[in-house]
Amino acid sequence: MAITSENNPxxxxxxxxxxxxxxxxxxxxxxxxxxxxxxYCSTISKRLIYRxxxxxxxxxxxxxxxxxxxLEELDAFAISQILGKMESLTVTRLIxxxxxxxxxxxxxxxxxxxxILLPEVLQALEGDDVFNGDYQKGVVICRAATPITHxxxxxxxxxxxxxxxxxxxxxxxxxxxxxxxxxVLEVFVLLFALIYSARFGLRMSRIMNSMxxxxxxxxxxxxxxxxxxxxxxxxxxxxxxxxxxxxSEQKRTxxxxxxxxxxxxxxxxxxxxxxxxLQNDMDAATMREFVADIGAEAxxxxxxxxxxxxxxxxxxxxxSEVEIIHMAPTIRRVSKILLPTAQAAGVTVELHLExxxxxxxxxxDLYQIVFNLMENGMKYNVPGGKLEVRLFREGDNAVLxxxxxxxxxxxxALPHLFERFYRADKSRSRATGGSGLGLSIVHAFVQNxxxxxxxxxxxxxxxxxxxxxxxxxTEAAL
Ligand code: ADP
Numbered sequence: 146m147a148i149t150s151e152n153n154p155x156x157x158x159x160x161x162x163x164x165x166x167x168x169x170x171x172x173x174x175x176x177x178x179x180x181x182x183x184x185y186c187s188t189i190s191k192r193l194i195y196r197x198x199x200x201x202x203x204x205x206x207x208x209x210x211x212x213x214x215x216l217e218e219l220d221a222f223a224i225s226q227i228l229g230k231m232e233s234l235t236v237t238r239l240i241x242x243x244x245x246x247x248x249x250x251x252x253x254x255x256x257x258x259x260x261i262l263l264p265e266v267l268q269a270l271e272g273d274d275v276f277n278g279d280y281q282k283g284v285v286i287c288r289a290a291t292p293i294t295h296x297x298x299x300x301x302x303x304x305x306x307x308x309x310x311x312x313x314x315x316x317x318x319x320x321x322x323x324x325x326x327x328x329v330l331e332v333f334v335l336l337f338a339l340i341y342s343a344r345f346g347l348r349m350s351r352i353m354n355s356m357x358x359x360x361x362x363x364x365x366x367x368x369x370x371x372x373x374x375x376x377x378x379x380x381x382x383x384x385x386x387x388x389x390x391x392x393s394e395q396k397r398t399x400x401x402x403x404x405x406x407x408x409x410x411x412x413x414x415x416x417x418x419x420x421x422x423l424q425n426d427m428d429a430a431t432m433r434e435f436v437a438d439i440g441a442e443a444x445x446x447x448x449x450x451x452x453x454x455x456x457x458x459x460x461x462x463x464x465s466e467v468e469i470i471h472m473a474p475t476i477r478r479v480s481k482i483l484l485p486t487a488q489a490a491g492v493t494v495e496l497h498l499e500x501x502x503x504x505x506x507x508x509x510d511l512y513q514i515v516f517n518l519m520e521n522g523m524k525y526n527v528p529g530g531k532l533e534v535r536l537f538r539e540g541d542n543a544v545l546x547x548x549x550x551x552x553x554x555x556x557x558a559l560p561h562l563f564e565r566f567y568r569a570d571k572s573r574s575r576a577t578g579g580s581g582l583g584l585s586i587v588h589a590f591v592q593n594x595x596x597x598x599x600x601x602x603x604x605x606x607x608x609x610x611x612x613x614x615x616x617x618x619t620e621a622a623l
Contacts, residue, residue, distance in 0.1 A: 164345040168338035175334045179327040186323045187316070191285070194312045195278030198287045202307055203276055205234055206291040209241075209303045213293045219243060219301045221257070224250040238306040242266055244299055261304065265290040269302040284313040348376050352383065364391035403566040404453055407580060411442040411449075418442070445580075452582040455513070456565070459589045467594070469617050470508050472536055472543055473500040479515040480534070486520065491528035492549075494519075498536040502543040503617040510590045517583040518547040518610050524579065525570070525608070526551035543616050548609035554602040562600050563588035587612075 212227050213219065224241050228234060228250070240261055241250040248256045265275045269290035279286040290304040348370055355368040364387055370380030418435045421427075427435070480494055487494050504511075515534075522532040530550040537544055554562065558569035566581040591598045591612055602608035 164342045164349070168342035172331070172335050172338050176331055179331060183320075183323050183327055187320050190316055190319050191278070191280050194285055194309075194316065195276075195287065198278065198285070198307065198309065198312075199276045199289070202236070202287050202289040202305060203274055203291065205236060206274070206289045206303050206305055209234060209239070209305075210291045210293045213241065213301070213303065214295050216300075217295060219249050219293065221249050228252075234305075236305045237308045240266075240304040241293070241301055242270070242304065243301045244270060246270065249301065263288075263290075263304065266302055266304050269304065270299065272299065280313060280316055282313075283310065283317045285309040285316065345376070352376070352380060355383065359387055359390070364394055400565060407449060407566060408446065411446045414442045415439050449580040449582065452580055452586060455586055456582060456589065459586070459593065467505045467507060469503055470506055470511065471500060472502045472504060472511060472545065472614075473498040475508055475511045476515050476534060476536060476545070479512060479519055483516070483519055483523065487523050487532065490523045490526055490530075492523045492526045492530050492532050494523075495531065495533045497533070499538060500536075502536055502538060504543050504614040505617045506594045506596075506614060510594055514587050514590050514612060515545070515547075517587045518612070521583060521610075522547050522549035522551065522608070525549070530607075538616060539613075541616055541618075542613040545612045545614075546609055547612075548607060550607040553604040553606055554600070554608055555604055556602075559600055559602060563598070 209228065209231065212231060213224060216223050216227070219241065228239065228241075236252075239250070239252040240248050240256060242248050242261050246260045246262055246266055248259050248261050251257045265277060265288050268275045269292050272292050274289075274291045276287070276289045279288070285308070287307045287309070288305070290302055292299050293301045293303060351370060352368055355366055358366045366387065368380040368383050370377050418439050422432055422435050476496065476498055480496055484494075519532065519534065526532060526549050532547070532549045535544075535546045535548075552570065554569045558567075561567045562569065563584050565585045567585075568579060568581040588598055591614075594614065596612060596614040599611045600608065601611070
């Protein structure tokens, strides 16, 4: 069941189903184990039978050898006389040889007078008791031999063979049974491996198909994988991933649409103003006014593109660098830069800053945060209004509040304040050159630096933005 590019619609590469290979390896390993068990059972059962036969056959050899050892010299007649009296010697074949291996007596009568060069005979004539067991075609064959001695002299040997078909049948039936069990087990293993591998392959191809669908751009597609194993987990993770992809794709599309829309407005104004200059016969003062408006729109475009750039930079590469900074000097610096804006808006600025308030933060990030919040507090204020900036320590945090006595924000707008391009008061925001991006930049900077931001407002009375950052513990750092 090798899966190749033929049934791989993408056709980009050839691959083999690794699960099929695993399944076949599993089958091969279990087969090897079962074959080994077969051989082991068969060998052990034969050995047990040989051992049970060894004692009695060697005993019979000894009996015969002891009786024959009473003879001074072995001859066929005397041997058959002695053996004839020994009724207990019920063996398949009995041979008695002289020291030169010549058969003096053979119960089967076929080898009498011939030289018997069997290994058992040769070894017995060396003086040892010998026993060998064998199994052939359903019969257990045992061979034993022992030397015959008379007065310390070796005068020949007794060799016995016993065929045991009963025990042979036992071994055979054991072998057949174990083989049958092995075959049944192996068939089960093979079936299980094939079913499991096919099921795995099917579920895997479902995931791969889903990947292809998502690759083609359909981020709403979901993988449906049942169960609670690793593949089901992979499916769930995959769905989570596509959810996130879908969300980020939605955000991206929304962002591009919003950005294009926002850029279109000042561009349209510029076009309108320049067309008016070209088409109308206007006096120099009006023309200067129109050109100044074009400049203001271009300036707005410039500010917007700078903010858009800052946002995309934050999205793609949030800064991981930090430094230990004291917040108060940065706030004072922003306040100084924004003094002309405050004067133009007729807003008085009050700073109540606790120093030192060390935090782990990039100074540029803090500058952006404070700048946007203070600028908003001036932009959306009323002439004669007040902007109050406080910095203080509260527990393990440095808390910055920027509160104004301005127009305030409607309650329903508060949850959307940090969204990109969101404006609570569109006309005022446009009039003040706003883009709806400032607070989303502030929010991203605060989050990237491990802080929190909260907005409170009462319509007609003013707004208060509270930012907290964990204080840097200078003592612990030493
Ligand atoms: P903008 O460039 O329009 O000022 P911001 O993201 O800074 O964009 O602010 C989003 C909206 O929130 C603004 O359009 C404004 O309506 C509202 N807003 C922000 N700060 C204040 C504030 N201090 N007082 C009243 N409204 C505010």
